[in-house]
Amino acid sequence: MSTHRKDFVINGKYRIMFGGRKEFTICYNESKPISNTFWQSTNPVMNKLPIFLTQLSLLIAITRIFMIILRPLRQPRFLSELLAGILLGPSVLGNLGWVANHITPFEASLFLETMANLGVTFYMFLVGLEMDITPIQKMGKTAFSVAIAGIIFPLIAGVGLHATILEHQTSVRAPEMGAYFWSIALSLTSFPDLARALSDHKLMYTELGKTALTAAAVCDLSCWSLLVVAVCIISGRKELHIAIPVMVCMASLWFVLRPFIRKIAKKISQRSKDAPIPDNHIYFILSLVLLSGFITELCGAHSMFGAFMLGLMIPGGKLGASIKEKVEEFIVGILLPPTFLIIGARTNFVFIFADVSIGMVLLVILLASLAKIVSTLLVCLYFKCPMWDSLALGVLMNTKGVLALIVLNEGRNMQGFDQQTFTWIMAAILLMTIITGPIVSWTHNSARHLRPYYHRNLERSKPDAPLRVLVCIHSTKNLPGLISLLQNSNATRNSPITVFAAHLVELTRASAMLIFHDKNKTVDTKINTTREKVEAEQIFSAFESFEKDNPAAAVQPLTAVSPYATMHEDVNNFALDKFASIILISYHKRPDGVGGWTDENIEHKQVNQNLLATSSCSIGLLVDRGLMGVSESQKDMQECHVAMFFIEGPDDREALAYAWRMGGNPRLILTLVRFILGKDVSELGEGVEEDDHEILTTIFEREKQKQLDDDYVNEFRFRTMHDQSIAYVEELVNSSDEIISTINTAYSDFNLYVVGRGHGKACPLTVGLSNWSDSPELGPLGEALVSLDFESPPSVLVVQQSAHLSTGSSKHNLLDTIQKMYE
CATH class of the missing domain: 3.40.50.12370 (Rossmann fold)
Incomplete structure (x- = not known):
């Protein structure tokens, strides 16, 4: 094992060997006793499964505690899950020796990432299943303008902010890669989290809610297309033609497989008019989720893209509702939490100001949080929308949620940014999430909002x-x-x-x-x-x-x-x-x-x-x-x-x-x-x-x-x-x-x-x-x-x-x- 420098540090059972450009290698001893089974070794799943179950149990318990604490403040479940992951990470409890050795050991990270990828794949299937692109076909001028401005300006802001970071951090190995993921994360509006926020604030059935959902659908589809291209280009060492197989795969799924799936779904619904959808149909579709993810992996993209496309192709109605009823709670409650633990492990607020001025860090976090709010606010004011509705729409369009974490996690996997810059953008995500509830509640406070309508009667x-x-x-x-x-x-x-x-x-x-x-x-x-x-x-x-x-x-x-x-x-x-x-x-x-x-x-x-x-x-x-x-x-x-x-x-x-x-x-x-x-x-x-x-x-x-x-x-x-x-x-x-x-x-x-x-x-x-x-x-x-x-x-x-x-x-x-x- 070669390194750029010959020094190392022994930390318990780990040997940390330092290299150049903020790189290091961690080595540890693991005994693999010979077994009498066919594989001639112990099952690695049985070795790591107890640790994973402990991590999952703690994460769910801490999440529930945060949900109870934050519920009066009208904060979403996403914030509780993210805070639980950060709490178990190196920012807080992860620094304790007992927690680091028994709860979050380094050798369990590979199995944890595997489960997190599986959860992300199925979660993206649910996102596609829930998203309805029909309103896009008849969207108004305001919603279209909000969507376009909410994509272009945050993209520019992401590139500019990342360029600013490079002036203060010159040791990032592939600096241009981080700009891709920063820009996409800032442009993204998490459609499922936005729908829940609108429902919680009772704005679902207003013109504001309809505009927000329609614009969010456009933003999501556009950002996922950009992410597919970015992942393919980076994986293919900046060769643009590498993205062609993925684009061909996506087009084939949409134009060839989609009509076939919709026809089958229609027949299934007709046969089960007065009876529940048979379980074998649901299990078959869940198998297709894994198959579509495998195909996109072969083409050079993440499995979540294929799962998202499959969910988008299944029509709404009884079949889609039955699938959600069967698997939604398991996916969101069991398979997805490992993603928050991975995010927490990669976030370290202890070194957020290391080698960089406090003012610089706060400025980057603030500008990243305001990019989409300001662009949406200006567009709405141009169309002469009410000031409070414009501000509320800008804050709601800045809803990030799980989808933004998936984008940033993918960027971290590809070494688009180091732990410090990753912590910066995570701080911006936290700030965006925390301010959404209070600002929307303030702009649409019932007593103030109903005052001009107080005496409306016959x-x-x-x-x-x-x-x-x-x-x-x-x-x-x-x-x-x-x-x-x-x-x-x-x-x-x-x-x-x-x-x-x-x-x-x-x-x-x-x-x-x-x-x-x-x-x-x-x-x-x-x-x-x-x-x-x-x-x-x-x-x-x-x-x-x-x-x-x-x-x-x-x-x-x-x-x-x-x-x-x-x-x-x-x-x-x-x-x-x-x-x-x-x-x-x-x-x-x-x-x-x-x-x-x-x-x-x-x-x-x-x-x-x-x-x-x-x-x-x-x-x-x-x-x-x-x-x-x-x-x-x-x-x-x-x-x-x-x-x-x-x-x-x-x-x-x-x-x-x-x-x-x-x-x-x-x-x-x-x-x-x-x-x-x-x-x-x-x-x-x-x-x-x-x-x-x-x-x-x-x-x-x-x-x-x-x-x-x-x-x-x-x-x-x-x-x-x-x-x-x-x-x-x-x-x-x-x-x-x-x-x-x-x-x-x-x-x-x-x-x-x-x-x-x-x-x-x-x-x-x-x-x-x-x-x-x-x-x-x-x-x-x-x-x-x-x-x-x-x-x-x-x-x-x-x-x-x-x-x-x-x-x-x-x-x-x-x-x-x-x-x-x-x-």
């Missing part, structure tokens, strides 16, 4: 103004009632309706994918099961038919995939993004046909309650009992009779605003019934002590709301006084029992009741109804109407104004006070 808009409605559908069972309600909402050319139909799907796996529908093409979705895909197609078709039957209505379908616990946040963000004035949702129970109810899904009830508690715009909750929809074009349909019951408060005014709009439909008869407090109820306020400040405040608030009620009802009467299809009736009542009795006697033959929820408002007429409540989301009167025994049970629409206008602890105190007054 009461403050004109009755004939354009209406923007967000309709939430859990399943096809919700379709008939909601579409009938929209048909009754009187869409005309002077007052059109824009409907955003959101199919809400429960998220059952770690990564969420945004699903947009193209009206001019067949729906192509990546939903978890065939049943959900069929439901999405049926929902899309139903709203498409509604749009055709109503020329003044425009529909934009959307599928939102989210956990039930946070589904309301996605709905609220989408309502904000689309400037919706009202959100229409369905009651979680359905009539069973014999006068009772059946629970559809208790999770749907929780989603409805969360929406009612947090929404910044109005909410309409429909209890559908066979509501029929009528429109001007349906002359042969019988008229729909609607009764709006008005008591008092902002929710009732909001309900009247929606009913007012419905009243313009020539095929609909609207009756406004206002319940007036009788003398017996009014006199209950007498005798209140003047020093009782809380009760006096309650009375003052009620008088103020009563004046607003009178003004709004009078305006309604004045503007509809010549409309023969609209009637106004006043009913004098003294209690909630009289309200129910009056409805049973005179208003029992209607198709639809419209009422306000009355949430947070104390009303003496509903105190008796609110004492018992099984469905608080319906409000006192709404729940009473649903429970009444009618011969032909009508549907009920319960309307609530903005949650921010009707909630608060003080108002709950007022409710308690008013109840005490009338006990």
Whole structure:
């Protein structure tokens, strides 16, 4: 074994022999006893496997601890895994003798790298399987410009920064190679990690999220193409023609093998319509992952490129979802962690400032972290995008994740940079990851972001103004009632309706994918099961038919995939993004046909309650009992009779605003019934002590709301006084029992009741109804109407104004006070 210098150091069982240009050779003794097996030696896997299992167990345990610590700071799992690898590396614990000898010994690195390469190969298969390149074909000008700028400027920055490094480090053996990997790593946007970040920050279904995902797909594909060329050229000693076999291999896989694979996948899905995909099909595809990696290795590239191409070629749908469900947790949780341990072993923050000034190192790290943020920000500002959205998009496009580590690790394998420069870029990756969560949370802070949208409701808009409605559908069972309600909402050319139909799907796996529908093409979705895909197609078709039957209505379908616990946040963000004035949702129970109810899904009830508690715009909750929809074009349909019951408060005014709009439909008869407090109820306020400040405040608030009620009802009467299809009736009542009795006697033959929820408002007429409540989301009167025994049970629409206008602890105190007054 020859070296440039004849000196060496003995460190325990290792002999470290130094060479020139920062090179050294490590030698160690390893006994290989003769065995009686066929191979005449011990199995090397059995020798290194216990160490590997120990490393893997520790890494997973430390990762979980970091995840618990960093979860309140909204940091991704990637950061916890990276910190766990660095903690076990020479930067921290790796310097301890016992850890270095028993946990991370040098002789176990070869087996660890082998397992890491296997994990990277399968992980890249999952990345290709998850990536959908369809949006690239119809990407907008902004997304395309962001993608191009996010590639070109970081490439230039990477070359410039690496050239700056060379001025301070002249001993790198192949200096030009490091510039390739620095540039590609800075240009890359990790698509899977970006999708998870958008899902965590509830930006998945906004224009910002769609732009980020589309631009990220372009960046990823471009950077992987550049990486293939770079690896081939470096492996072939800078001879460009060496890359030709790899390019031919990739083209053959895409244009020859891809149609064949898609045809087979289609047949597999058709044969397994109502049954799970057979395991042998999945195992066959996993074998193809290894085969495709072997082929690309033969051509001179890493096996991960072939696996990525194979995943990209498999179409989305039931087959892709089944593969992910089978292997995703094992690949991400078991096979991939060794990569973080390798990264940690190659990162050493102890010598990060060795022979270089601190200012120089910090400047390089800072510029590397800001290159993509600044380029994206400038492009967005050029297109006159909002400042906060531009900054958030720049930070999100700077999401690196596992893919950047794979690029840098490949560069380190090819000796593109030494440990010190590798540590510099790893510090930049850490900085990029740490700042993403706080900056995006700050730029899209809910309270500040919703402030200009705080008072958006129907009461403050004109009755004939354009209406923007967000309709939430859990399943096809919700379709008939909601579409009938929209048909009754009187869409005309002077007052059109824009409907955003959101199919809400429960998220059952770690990564969420945004699903947009193209009206001019067949729906192509990546939903978890065939049943959900069929439901999405049926929902899309139903709203498409509604749009055709109503020329003044425009529909934009959307599928939102989210956990039930946070589904309301996605709905609220989408309502904000689309400037919706009202959100229409369905009651979680359905009539069973014999006068009772059946629970559809208790999770749907929780989603409805969360929406009612947090929404910044109005909410309409429909209890559908066979509501029929009528429109001007349906002359042969019988008229729909609607009764709006008005008591008092902002929710009732909001309900009247929606009913007012419905009243313009020539095929609909609207009756406004206002319940007036009788003398017996009014006199209950007498005798209140003047020093009782809380009760006096309650009375003052009620008088103020009563004046607003009178003004709004009078305006309604004045503007509809010549409309023969609209009637106004006043009913004098003294209690909630009289309200129910009056409805049973005179208003029992209607198709639809419209009422306000009355949430947070104390009303003496509903105190008796609110004492018992099984469905608080319906409000006192709404729940009473649903429970009444009618011969032909009508549907009920319960309307609530903005949650921010009707909630608060003080108002709950007022409710308690008013109840005490009338006990």
